[in-house]
Structure formats: structure tokens, C-alpha cells
Amino acid sequence: MNAHVSPQAVSLGHEDGIAPGAELLRVDNVSLRFGGVKAITDISFDIRKGEIRAIIGPNGAGKTSMLNVINGFYTPQEGTITFRGVERRGMRPHHAVRQGIARTFQNVALFKGMSTLDNIMAGRSTLMKRNMLWQMLWHGPALAEEIEHRRKVEEIIDFLEIEHIRRTPVGKLPYGLQKRVELGRALAMEPSLLLLDEPMAGMNLEEKEDMSRFILDVNRQRGTTIALIEHDMGVVMDLSDRVVVLDYGKKIADGTPDEVKRNQAVIDAYLGVPH
Amino acid sequence: MLYRIAGQYKTSYAADHALFPVRQDAYLLGFILVMAFVVFPMTASEFAFRALLIPVLIYSLAALGLNILTGYAGQLSLGTGAFMGVGAYACYKIVTIFPELNLVVAIALSGFFSAAVGVAFGLPSLRIKGFYLAIATLAAQFFLVWLFQKWSWLYNHSSSAAIQVPNIDMFGITVAGPTARAITQYYFVLCVVCAVTIFAINITRGRIGRIWKSVRDMDIAAELVGINLMKAKLTAFFVSSYIVGVAGALFVFLWRGAAEANLFEIPLSFRVLFIAIIGGLGSIMGNYLGAILIVALPVVLSTVPAALGVPIASATAEHLNIMIVGALIITFLILEPHGLAQLWATIREKFILWPFPH
Numbered sequence: 001m002n003a004h005v006s007p008q009a010v011s012l013g014h015e016d017g018i019a020p021g022a023e024l025l026r027v028d029n030v031s032l033r034f035g036g037v038k039a040i041t042d043i044s045f046d047i048r049k050g051e052i053r054a055i056i057g058p059n060g061a062g063k064t065s066m067l068n069v070i071n072g073f074y075t076p077q078e079g080t081i082t083f084r085g086v087e088r089r090g091m092r093p094h095h096a097v098r099q100g101i102a103r104t105f106q107n108v109a110l111f112k113g114m115s116t117l118d119n120i121m122a123g124r125s126t127l128m129k130r131n132m133l134w135q136m137l138w139h140g141p142a143l144a145e146e147i148e149h150r151r152k153v154e155e156i157i158d159f160l161e162i163e164h165i166r167r168t169p170v171g172k173l174p175y176g177l178q179k180r181v182e183l184g185r186a187l188a189m190e191p192s193l194l195l196l197d198e199p200m201a202g203m204n205l206e207e208k209e210d211m212s213r214f215i216l217d218v219n220r221q222r223g224t225t226i227a228l229i230e231h232d233m234g235v236v237m238d239l240s241d242r243v244v245v246l247d248y249g250k251k252i253a254d255g256t257p258d259e260v261k262r263n264q265a266v267i268d269a270y271l272g273v274p275h
Numbered sequence: 276m277l278y279r280i281a282g283q284y285k286t287s288y289a290a291d292h293a294l295f296p297v298r299q300d301a302y303l304l305g306f307i308l309v310m311a312f313v314v315f316p317m318t319a320s321e322f323a324f325r326a327l328l329i330p331v332l333i334y335s336l337a338a339l340g341l342n343i344l345t346g347y348a349g350q351l352s353l354g355t356g357a358f359m360g361v362g363a364y365a366c367y368k369i370v371t372i373f374p375e376l377n378l379v380v381a382i383a384l385s386g387f388f389s390a391a392v393g394v395a396f397g398l399p400s401l402r403i404k405g406f407y408l409a410i411a412t413l414a415a416q417f418f419l420v421w422l423f424q425k426w427s428w429l430y431n432h433s434s435s436a437a438i439q440v441p442n443i444d445m446f447g448i449t450v451a452g453p454t455a456r457a458i459t460q461y462y463f464v465l466c467v468v469c470a471v472t473i474f475a476i477n478i479t480r481g482r483i484g485r486i487w488k489s490v491r492d493m494d495i496a497a498e499l500v501g502i503n504l505m506k507a508k509l510t511a512f513f514v515s516s517y518i519v520g521v522a523g524a525l526f527v528f529l530w531r532g533a534a535e536a537n538l539f540e541i542p543l544s545f546r547v548l549f550i551a552i553i554g555g556l557g558s559i560m561g562n563y564l565g566a567i568l569i570v571a572l573p574v575v576l577s578t579v580p581a582a583l584g585v586p587i588a589s590a591t592a593e594h595l596n597i598m599i600v601g602a603l604i605i606t607f608l609i610l611e612p613h614g615l616a617q618l619w620a621t622i623r624e625k626f627i628l629w630p631f632p633h
Contacts, residue, residue, distance in 0.1 A: 071499065097501030109499075111492035113557070114485070122489045126501035128482045132510070138477035146481060147288045154288075189501060 018084060018192075020050040024225050025070065025193060030079030032065055039065040040076070041249045047193065052219050052226045054240035054257075056233075058269060061246040063229045064106060067195045070227070071103050072096040083193070097126055102191035106198045106229075108178045112171035116162060116181050119170055120153045123188030156184045160214060176207040183214060187222075194218065196228045200235060208232065212239060237261065245269065278626035294476065297627070311465060316458055324457035325530075326574050331566045332461075332468045333525050338550040338562035339475055340518030345548075346556030347479055348511030349491025350400050354393075354412035355519055355547045357419035360539030361389040362520025363527040364429045367438040370528075371431055378443050378450055382467070382524045386517040392419070393516020400508045404494075416541055423536035437535045440528050451528045460529045467525060471518055476559055478514065487511050488557070519547075553607055555614025564615035572600060 018024055025047040032040040040062045047053045055063050068074045070081060072091040080087050083099060102123075111119050128149055134142040157163055160180050165173060170181055179199060186194055199215065200208045212235055218224050230236050236243065237257040245253040245260055247269040253260050260266055278299050285291045295301040315328060341355050365388035369381045396415040400408050423429060430438045442452030449455045450463050478484055489497035490507045498504050527534045546569065554565025573596040580587050587595075611618045 073499070093499045094501045094503050097499070103499060105496070105499075109493055109496035111489045111496065113492050114488050118485055118488070122485045122497075122502075123500050125482060125486050125489070130482065132478065132483060132514075135478050135481045135483050136474040138481065142477075142481055143289065143292065146292060150288045150292070185500060 018049045020223070022049055023047075024049040024084065026082040027066075027070070028080050028082065030066075030069060030076045030081065032062075032069055032074055032076045038249050040069065040246075042079070043246070043249075043251045044079075045244045045251065045254055047225060047227055048242075049192075049225050050219070050223055051241040052215070052228060052239050054228045054230060054236045054243045055246065056230065056236055056243060057246035057252075060248075062249040063246055064197055065249075066246065067103060067197055067227070067229065070096075070193075071101045071195060094126070097189055097191075100190070100192035101195065102186040102189040102193075103195035104179075104182045104186050104197060104199060106201060108175070108182055110170045110178055110182055110185070113169060115167050115169055116173070116184075117153065117157070117166045119181055120156060120184045120188045121149065123185040124149045124153065127190065153188055156187050159187075159217070160184050176203055176210075179203065179207075179211065180214070183211075183218075187218065187224075192225060194224050194226045196226060196230075198229050198231065200230060200232055208235060215239060278623060278629070280627055294480075308469075316461060319458075319461075321457050324461050327571050329457070329461055329464055329530050331563075331570045332464045333522055333530055334547065334550055334570050335563045335566040336468050336471060336525065337519055337522035337547045338554060338565055339472065339559065340515045340520075340522060341547050342551045342554075342556060342558070342562055343475065343479065343487070343518065344511050344515035345551060346558065346561075347484060347491065348487040348508060348515075349494075350397070350508060350511060351405060351409040352412040352515075353409050353541070353544050353548070354396060354415035354419070356539045356541060356543030357416045358389045358393050358516045358519040359523025359526055359543065359547075360419055360423055360534075360536070361392045361516075362386060362523030363534055363539070364423060364438065365389065365520065366524035366528060367431075367440075368429065370441070370443065374441075378445055378463075378528070379467070382521055382528070385524045386520040389520025389523065390513045390517035393512045393519070394509050397509055397512030397516075400512070401505055413541075416544055420536050420540055423539065435535075437533055438527065439533045443528075451532075453532065464525055464529050467521065471521060472559065475514075475518065479559065483510065491557075549604065553604060553614055555616030558614065558616035560619070561614050561616030564619070568603065568615065569600065572596075572603070 023046050026044075027046070028044050030040055030043050031038070043062075043066065055066060057063050065074065069076050072093045072095060075089060080089055082088075083101070111122060114122065128145055130142045130145050134140065157166060160183065162177065162180055162184065165177060165181075170178055173181065183196075183199065196215070200211050203211065215226060215228070216239065219226055228236070228240060240257060242255060243253075243257055243260045244251060245263070245266050247265075252265040252269060253263040255263070278297065280297050283298055285296070295304070319328060337355060337359060340358075341352060344350050344352050362385050366381055366385035369376065369384055370378070373381070392415070396412055399411040403411060424436065427436070430436055433439070440452050442449055442454055444450070448459055450459055479487070486497070486502050486507045489500065489502055490504060490511075494504060497507070523539075531538070550565035550569045551562060552565075553568060554563070555561030576596050576599060577589070577592040580592065607615070
């Protein structure tokens with residue numbers, strides 16, 4: 001459906017020099033505690049470049065905490081995160097963005113007072129460089145930069161089929177479209193790793209199909225690696241290349257969708273065990 | 276009909292990013308500028324300059340500064356009056372230490388002092404938000420006014436504890452001081468206000484404006500799209516306090532002629548805040564509409580009855596002012612919480628669609 005995307009769009013995404021299929025991010029023995037509450041206990045897994053990696057688990061399993069650790073919002077007490085070969089423990093979220101990690105949120109976190117266009121443009125704030133003095137003059141370099149980035153943003157708007165709501169303040173949009181704008185904002189950051197926290201929560205079947213299509217297109221056409229949290233098992237099993245399953249902050253399974261589906265620990269976690 | 280946009284096609288992103296996507300807006304602004312630069316100066320009396328035109332412009336500028344901080348970056352501040360004071364006292368010191376300096380340069384420099392003070396008092400914004408931040412800026416308000424009173428070096432140890440604007444010439448024309456003519460001062464203020472407004476519009480519609488608005492709308496999400504919150508907030512405090520400081524320097528040098536510390540007390544902060552809120556937070560034009568309402572209306576209310584031959588005592592007029600302005604503020608906040616700018620936007624929208632209902 002989106003086979004006609006222009007060549008520039010395909011070349012978007014961080015050029016990070018990592019071959020497809022090689023390890024892009026590795027989480028090693030990460031533990032995260034809030035006081036006495038253990039959110040994550042000793043979890044290790046990896047994300048390979050170019051794959052769609054799903055993180056699933058019952059409510060409260062620590063999935064969102066895991067994403068928050070990956071993009072630097074939380075600093076784990078133990079363990080390390082290696083992104084593109086660089087090992088780290090703590091960092092600020094805006095550093096993670098600069099390294100090429102973007103994310104969306106479980107509950108939509110858009111800038112409600114701004115238009116769709118401005119929201120997506122805001123995603124490119126870190127890529128724009130002109131300083132205050134040029135901004136004051138507007139005409140000249142600042143405007144040239146603005147137009148250059150507007151062109152990239154319009155490609156994303158085109159891609160997500162949201163041309164008609166370009167000027168609408170996002171606070172007035174229906175939920176499904178807001179989710180789509182949020183995906184657009186994350187794409188605007190040109191991430192090499194895109195973290196999606198329940199991109200299909202609260203959507204109807206048709207919206208889910210649309211969103212699945214966008215996720216696959218982003219993955220295939222832009223080569224963006226995706227880590228995905230989702231509760232709809234049909235979607236997870238169809239979209240993802242590999243699945244990691246968490247329960248009570250621990251990793252209970254890791255593998256292809258088929259392996260995970262047959263794993264007894266996973267079945268127990270989701271369906272419960274007879275007492 | 277007046278606002279028909281049929282036939283105005285945009286063929287490039289540059290055209291879409293223009294200041295006036297609708298041509299009629301540009302005509303309207305041109306008309307207002309002609310009024311401000313040609314018609315008002317030719318017709319206005321000395322009283323109109325001193326009581327209406329100059330204060331409206333200066334208060335608009337102060338509100339513009341506050342609006343950048345509160346309306347765009349979402350950081351509530353109650354210290355505007357004190358930051359205006361910093362600008363005024365800094366300008367006074369610069370002018371008395373370097374009497375040869377051009378007044379425009381002196382005013383532009385004094386803005387940097389208030390900007391620095393603003394950034395210092397903006398540091399708490401990194402940890403606290405909303406009403407708590409407002410209280411922190413209130414500390415600036417009390418501390419700075421106290422400083423203006425106690426630090427006699429600021430007013431050159433004068434026995435009256437006030438700053439008195441000396442006569443200042445620019446290119447042979449007296450622009451400030453007791454002998455300056457009102458029309459000269461009006462043009463001076465008008466040019467400064469126009470220049471600052473253009474810069475403010477350019478900053479707020481570009482990258483930095485978007486960063487500020489992101490921080491205002493949802494600071495956590497802003498951080499996660501890669502915005503450095505500390506830098507964004509402090510830049511907002513810097514730009515805002517700079518403009519407020521320039522407004523403060525104009526306030527004393529081009530309008531009041533003299534000032535004591537108590538001029539910059541909290542009623543001034545509230546006045547500027549009212550202008551920004553009634554004009555419309557997050558809007559540039561709103562500041563002008565708000566200033567016209569808050570500053571000009573009392574003057575009109577006190578002069579119109581006399582002109583119509585209904586003499587009322589000045590005390591009565593003053594009380595009427597308070598009642599009418601108060602009622603207007605409440606009415607506006609209930610009917611149009613986003614201020615006069617939003618009211619105008621709605622009217623304009625209707626004009627564009629007219630005669631169709633939608």
C-alpha cells in the first residue's frame with residue numbers, strides 16, 4: 001500500500017554501521033528496584049538490528065519499566081545496557097534520543113496544544129541546529145533549515161496518511177489518530193531503535209490493522225529496529241521476529257513466537273496453574 | 276467576505292511558513308502600522324501620548340516578555356515587576372557611568388542584566404512547577420525590591436532614594452529626561468517595541484518556540500523526544516527576562532522619568548500578568564489587546580464622562596474604573612478563557628467562512 005515511498009524515506013534512520021541481524025542493543029543482568037519493590041530482577045536479552053522484538057507479559061510484569069530503563073528514564077541499580085557497542089548504566093533521556101532511541105507511550109503523551117505538524121516537527125528539535133540569533137532573524141539559514149525539516153516531516157505525514165489533520169490541534173483528535181501522530185513524532189527523530197509501548201491499546205480492529213501495517217512498513221522500508229510491548233497476542237505473534245516474556249519482573253522465556261507459544265512457563269503465567 | 280482566502284494558493288513550504296498565510300492579515304497589520312506611525316502622532320495630544328499610547332506600548336512589551344515565559348514555556352512567574360526594576364536600575368547605572376553611550380545601546384545592555392537575574396531566579400524551575408514556582412519567583416519580587424531600596428549605589432546615593440532620568444540626546448534630539456517631547460519618546464518606544472516583537476515572533480514560531488511549547492504541554496514527553504529541559508526552561512527565563520528588562524528600562528526612561536523602588540512592587544507584576552492572561556497566554560498579539568484593555572480603558576473611562584458633559588468626581592471615576600475593569604476581567608475569563616487573542620481568532624475564522632455556516 002505504501003510501496004511508492006520515495007527513496008529518501010528509505011534512507012532515513014541512523015546510519016550506525018551495524019549490519020542487519022547483528023546485535024544492536026544488549027541488556028545484561030539488569031535489576032531495578034523502587035525502595036523494596038523489585039520491578040525488574042536480573043534480566044538479560046538482546047535486540048538485533050532490523051528485527052521486531054516483542055516484550056510481553058501479564059500486567060505488572062515490568063515491561064514498561066524495561067523500556068524506561070532502555071531509554072534512560074530509569075537508572076537500574078544493577079546491570080548494564082550496551083547500545084551500538086557502547087556500555088552504559090545511567091543516562092538522561094535526551095542523551096538516549098541523541099543516540100537514536102525513540103519511543104511512544106502507553107497513554108498518549110502528545111503536546112496537546114500544538115498542531116499535528118508542530119508535534120512531529122518537535123520530534124526533530126534535536127536534529128535542528130540553528131541558534132537563537134538565526135532564529136531571531138528567521139529569514140536565511142533558520143528558514144532554510146525549517147523548510148528542510150518540514151520536507152522530512154511531510155514524508156512522515158504522507159507515510160502515516162494523516163495529511164488531513166496537519167493543522168488540527170492534537171488535543172481535538174480521536175484516540176486512534178493521536179496514537180498515529182505519536183508514532184509520527186517518534187519516527188521524526190530518525191531512530192535506529194524504536195520503542196513502542198502498547199501502540200494498539202484501546203483501538204478497534206481496523207485501527208489495529210492500520211497500526212500493524214505502519215509498524216511493518218517502518219521496519220521494512222526504513223530498516224528501523226522495533227521493540228514492542230503489546231497485549232494483543234494475535235498481533236504480537238504475527239508481527240514479531242522474537243519475543244521475550246516477563247513475569248513478576250523476571251524473564252521466563254525468550255525465542256521465536258512459535259517457541260514462546262509452546263513454552264509451559266508462558267502458558268502458566270498467562271493461564272495460571274491449577275492448585 | 277473581507278477575509279476570503281479563495282485563490283491564495285501556496286506552492287512551496289516557504290510560502291506556507293510565511294508570517295501571514297492569509298493576505299488580508301498582512302493588510303490589517305499594515306493598516307495598524309500606518310495608524311501607529313503616521314496617524315496617531317499627527318493627531319494625538321500631549322496627554323494622549325503620555326497617558327495612552329506610550330504606556331500601552333510599554334505594558335505590551337512587558338506582557339510579551341512574561342507571555343514568553345508563562346504562555347509559551349508554561350513557567351508561572353510573579354516576579355515581572357522586579358525584573359522590570361532590574362532593567363530600569365541597570366539602565367540608570369549604565370547611563371550615569373557612561374553618559375556618552377547611545378540610549379538604545381544602554382537599554383539593550385540593561386536587558387542582559389535582568390536576563391541574568393531572571394535565569395538565576397529561574398533555577399528553581401528545574402525542580403518545581405506551577406504554583407510552587409510562582410511562589411519561588413515571588414521571592415525574587417520581594418528580594419529585589421528590598422535590594423533597590425537598600426543598595427544606595429544603585430540610585431547613586433541620592434538623598435531621595437529615587438532614580439531621576441537625566442536629559443539624554445540621540446543625534447541631537449532629546450529622547451529622555453524632563454525636556455524630551457512626548458512625540459519623540461513615542462516614536463522611540465514604538466520602534467523598540469516593533470523590533471522586539473518581530474524577534475519574539477520569529478523565535479516563537481521556529482524551533483525554540485516549539486521546544487518551549489512542548490515543555491509547557493508535557494515536560495516528560497518533551498524530555499523523551501530529546502529536549503534538554505534545563506536548557507529549554509533557562510532559555511525561556513533568559514529571553515523573557517531580557518524583554519521584561521527592556522520594558523522596565525523604557526518604563527522609567529521613556530515614560531515615568533523617575534522611579535522609586537516601590538514602583539516595582541507586586542501590583543506591577545500583577546498588572547502585567549493580567550494583561551498577559553486577558554490578552555491570551557501563548558499569543559503575541561494578545562499582549563497588545565490586553566494592554567489596550569487594561570491600560571487604556573481606565574483612561575478612557577475617566578475622560579469620556581467629562582467630555583460628554585457629565586462631570587463626575589475623580590474619586591468616583593476611579594472607583595468606576597476598578598468596578599468596570601474588574602467586571603470585564605471576570606467576564607472575559609469566563610466567556611473566553613484563552614483571552615482576547617482567541618476571541619479574535621474565532622472572529623477571523625468566522626469571517627473566512629462567511630457567509631457559509633461551516
